[in-house]
Amino acid sequence: MNNTLSTLPPLKHSSRQSIDVQNKILKTSINYKRTIHPRRFCRRWFGLEATNQYGKPRFTESQIIAMECEHGYRERCINLLSRILKIKPNTIHRWGKGVDFDKIPQEKREKYELYLGYVDTIRMLTMSLQELDEYSLMKIWQRLEMKP
Secondary structure, eight states: OOHHHHTSOOOOOOOHHHHHHHHHHHIIIIITTOOOOHHHHHHHHTTTTOBOTTSOBSSOHHHHHHHHTSTTHHHHHHHHHHHHHTOOHHHHHTTOSTTOOTTOOHHHHHHHHHHHHHHHHHHHHHHHGGGSOHHHHHHHHHHHHSOO
16 A cells, blocks of 8 residues: 555544435435436447537437447447456346347346446446545545555
8 A cells, every 4th residue: 555645644524414414325325226227328328328518419319329339449348347246247148139138037137236236336436536636536545545
């Protein structure tokens, strides 16, 4: 671990309000079982559902569908899902043609979509870190490096 990081003082909660916000994030992410379908997960991961600086979608639905049909997109999704879900790409190939993934075994669908929901939440939180100052980012990095 970097010595500079270990000399930083511990982060303190700035207020009761920040603790309430943290609890709301955890409850929303975990207690409400935020699930996400593999197709939507891939769209979000690869930026197809991105918004511009005004909060408007960068792409229309027809543009997104066209991008999903481009050569290699399905393979990228399959490889991503395989790495995240820790299952073989051949298993995901059997989930149907294209990126609809409509043949996911029912007994595993909820588990996979819940796990993708957790990973998407982490992705969103990570993307939000860009707004933090360097000190806060270093503290988060330090905490992630700690061994349990």
